[in-house]
Amino acid sequence: MAVRTPSPIARSGFDRGSSQADASAPRPVKIMAADLSLFYGEKQALHGVTMNIAANQVTALIGPSGCGKSTFLRTLNRMNDIIPKTRITGAVTVDGRDIYTPGLDVVALRRRVGMVFQRSNPFPKSIFDNVAYGIRVNRMASSRGDLNHRVEQSLRRAALWDEAKDRLHESALSLSGGQQQRLCIARALAVEPEVLLMDEPASALDPIATQRIEELIYELKREYTIVIVTHNMQQAARVSDVTAFFWLGKLVEIGPTESLFTNPREKLTDDYVTGRFG
Amino acid sequence: MTATATTSLVRRSVNVVMLGLTAVCAAVTVAALLFILAYLLYQGGSSLNIAFFTKLPTPVGEAGGGMANALVGSAKLLALAAAIGIPLGFMAGLYIAEFASPMPAFALRYATDLLNGVPSIVIGIFAYTLVVLPMKHFSTLAGGVALAIMMIPVTVRGTEEFLRAVPASLREGSLALGAPKWMTIARVVVPAASRGILTTVLLGLARVAGETAPLLFTALNNRFWSRGWVEPTASLPVMIFTYAIAPYEDWVRQAWAAALVLLALVLAANIGARVLFRRPAATTS
Numbered sequence: 227m228a229v230r231t232p233s234p235i236a237r238s239g240f241d242r243g244s245s246q247a248d249a250s251a252p253r254p255v256k257i258m259a260a261d262l263s264l265f266y267g268e269k270q271a272l273h274g275v276t277m278n279i280a281a282n283q284v285t286a287l288i289g290p291s292g293c294g295k296s297t298f299l300r301t302l303n304r305m306n307d308i309i310p311k312t313r314i315t316g317a318v319t320v321d322g323r324d325i326y327t328p329g330l331d332v333v334a335l336r337r338r339v340g341m342v343f344q345r346s347n348p349f350p351k352s353i354f355d356n357v358a359y360g361i362r363v364n365r366m367a368s369s370r371g372d373l374n375h376r377v378e379q380s381l382r383r384a385a386l387w388d389e390a391k392d393r394l395h396e397s398a399l400s401l402s403g404g405q406q407q408r409l410c411i412a413r414a415l416a417v418e419p420e421v422l423l424m425d426e427p428a429s430a431l432d433p434i435a436t437q438r439i440e441e442l443i444y445e446l447k448r449e450y451t452i453v454i455v456t457h458n459m460q461q462a463a464r465v466s467d468v469t470a471f472f473w474l475g476k477l478v479e480i481g482p483t484e485s486l487f488t489n490p491r492e493k494l495t496d497d498y499v500t501g502r503f504g
Numbered sequence: 505m506t507a508t509a510t511t512s513l514v515r516r517s518v519n520v521v522m523l524g525l526t527a528v529c530a531a532v533t534v535a536a537l538l539f540i541l542a543y544l545l546y547q548g549g550s551s552l553n554i555a556f557f558t559k560l561p562t563p564v565g566e567a568g569g570g571m572a573n574a575l576v577g578s579a580k581l582l583a584l585a586a587a588i589g590i591p592l593g594f595m596a597g598l599y600i601a602e603f604a605s606p607m608p609a610f611a612l613r614y615a616t617d618l619l620n621g622v623p624s625i626v627i628g629i630f631a632y633t634l635v636v637l638p639m640k641h642f643s644t645l646a647g648g649v650a651l652a653i654m655m656i657p658v659t660v661r662g663t664e665e666f667l668r669a670v671p672a673s674l675r676e677g678s679l680a681l682g683a684p685k686w687m688t689i690a691r692v693v694v695p696a697a698s699r700g701i702l703t704t705v706l707l708g709l710a711r712v713a714g715e716t717a718p719l720l721f722t723a724l725n726n727r728f729w730s731r732g733w734v735e736p737t738a739s740l741p742v743m744i745f746t747y748a749i750a751p752y753e754d755w756v757r758q759a760w761a762a763a764l765v766l767l768a769l770v771l772a773a774n775i776g777a778r779v780l781f782r783r784p785a786a787t788t789s
Contacts, residue, residue, distance in 0.1 A: 305676060337682030347673035350696050359691070360681035410677070417681055 253280040256451040262316035271297045275477045284452045286466035294475040303339035340419035344426040346406035348398035360417035384412035404435025424454040548764030551757040577737035584648025593659025601667035620657035628718035642736040647723025651712045662704025666697040699781040706777035710770045716741035740766045
């Protein structure tokens, strides 16, 4: 049966000074979940998940539908708060600080821990206003010029600038599906988060748009800590450094992506990654 | 073999009869509107002239005159109804859709539906008690209040319905960017719902523009210009009522003309609302 496995990252702790190129090298812990359980009313969706997420790495969460991977992702910026009757036990810390402590500023947390959703959800506003939204809401721009600069930087980092620069004031809904998703990434980056949560960001996209998103994720991990939920195991294998396998609301196994896919410790993981179920 | 053929025949004849029946009913529905339009054009068109829009009504027996005061009166009544009813209804709808917990939301929604079902004459009596009795005279204000009360449920339900129709993903997108709830509502949810809300409100206004009963003992009527907001005022529906039942041929013709103008305005508002606030095609990818 599923057991909580301490991650190799947890064991290596705060060992800094590893080379950026080596994906399996230990990195400082950015997010830590300790014995985290979540209930929707009576139904328990997460069962005592304990997991460390390292900074400047891509951590992929995989598992069959309904296994709790998206729910877990949403506990990291408290997006589950807006669903009525949710309750959690255990703790989640970001940079060592408990984010479920009473009185914590959820709005400030969500600025630090940004999110990109499964279905691209641009606001029915212009491309510019979509990216500017978070900057304006958080009063980050000191002037009109600064705002323009930040919008441009965000669009560049999301690899959308070249396609969008001549149509910034057109409706965001005029963009293609893949462009809309990159716009949503740009919008999330605009508020300068430290962590980027991505909930199946490419599942509604065609292969070419998916590839662009994956390249983007690879670029972004130099500056951000990325946690990505994906249904697509090839995608997890391609983009992530660490993979966590969820099953029935439990964390079954977490480890360096390569070893989890080629040499999993748990039978369940093996069955899943080889396609015997799910 | 024969049994199958018979059932098939029965099935096909039932199909033909039912299809015919529904088509006839659909035609009758459209015909009612077309008939009203054509008859009003025929009866009222000939009495319609510039004087109708610019002159005051003339005393009995004197030819000519118009209903300029009634047009302005109706406009003022509607402006007042909009100014009172829309903000109230909008805020209440916002509360039900975004803030109220399920039980109060249910109660409020139910109360709104009941208010919507209150006969307009009863709303007239209510406005009479509320405004006319304390002020001791009929007024534009009283009529406006009566129409505003009729606007409230329409606006509440329209606002609530269209706010709820805003996809949860847009709210989440905004919250995930560190926007507080009120800002999410003000900057994302309400703008996304605004087309629908404006359409409902405009259709609601067009609807109450033709209300007569609540105005009979609130705004009453006035043969002259009504100054300010506290004098009795003429309005198109009440003018139509008064003139149509009068024994003077001249007045009856003017009533037809007024009915034509009222219908034209209401239709224009209806069509305008649908054209102006039509959703841009294909917004989903």
